Amino acid sequence: MSKATDRFMEAARAFGVRVHARRFPEGTKTAEDAARAIGCHVGQIVKSLVFVADGRPVVALTSGANRVDLERLAELLGAAEIRRATPEEARTATSFAVGGTPPFGYPERIRTLIDEDLLAYDEVWAAAGTPDSVFPLAPAELRRASGATAADLKES
Ligand code: 5CA
Numbered sequence: 001m002s003k004a005t006d007r008f009m010e011a012a013r014a015f016g017v018r019v020h021a022r023r024f025p026e027g028t029k030t031a032e033d034a035a036r037a038i039g040c041h042v043g044q045i046v047k048s049l050v051f052v053a054d055g056r057p058v059v060a061l062t063s064g065a066n067r068v069d070l071e072r073l074a075e076l077l078g079a080a081e082i083r084r085a086t087p088e089e090a091r092t093a094t095s096f097a098v099g100g101t102p103p104f105g106y107p108e109r110i111r112t113l114i115d116e117d118l119l120a121y122d123e124v125w126a127a128a129g130t131p132d133s134v135f136p137l138a139p140a141e142l143r144r145a146s147g148a149t150a151a152d153l154k155e156s
Helices: 003-014 031-038 070-077 087-094 116-120 139-146
Strands: 045-053 056-063 082-084 111-115 124-127 133-137 149-151
Touching: 031 045, 031 124, 031 133, 045 070, 045 087, 056 070, 056 087, 056 116, 056 139, 070 082, 070 111, 111 116, 111 139, 116 139, 116 149, 124 139, 133 139
Parallel strands: 045 124, 056 111, 111 149
Antiparallel strands: 045 056, 045 082, 124 133
């Protein structure tokens, strides 16, 4: 496992989650790549997307089947301004690179929302710190560990 995955697994332990990361040399950079490698439904892949809302980082744990509706996200957060984080901003906030961003385990707490569609699955898969590693967990555990608020944040 890479240093970033080791770092995430260590951080996850502090959140009470035992991460069993799996590495796929063919890559799990996008939700589609990850679903293909794992052999699961793309909706079961957790995209850990970083936004900047009124100057503060926010994470939206989004089903791989959905796209975030920015207006809905702003409304849910009560934010006047919202945009995607740049890769540099995302790395600064989470300490992980885009494409491998895990759903929790950041140096400081980041306000987090979870796409309610993820909660319908028995098991979901999220990035474990690198663009070629993922780990499975129950959505309820994901919600608890990330401290996320469940919401309907998808584009219709
Ligand atoms: N490992 C996979 C599945 S767990 C993963 O991390 N997917 S992801 O969706 O959470 O991360 C990839 C996302 O990073 C892309 O959907 C894209 O929205 C975002 N991204 C890629 N390039 C950029 C960029 N230049 N600026 C901001 N976001 C980016």
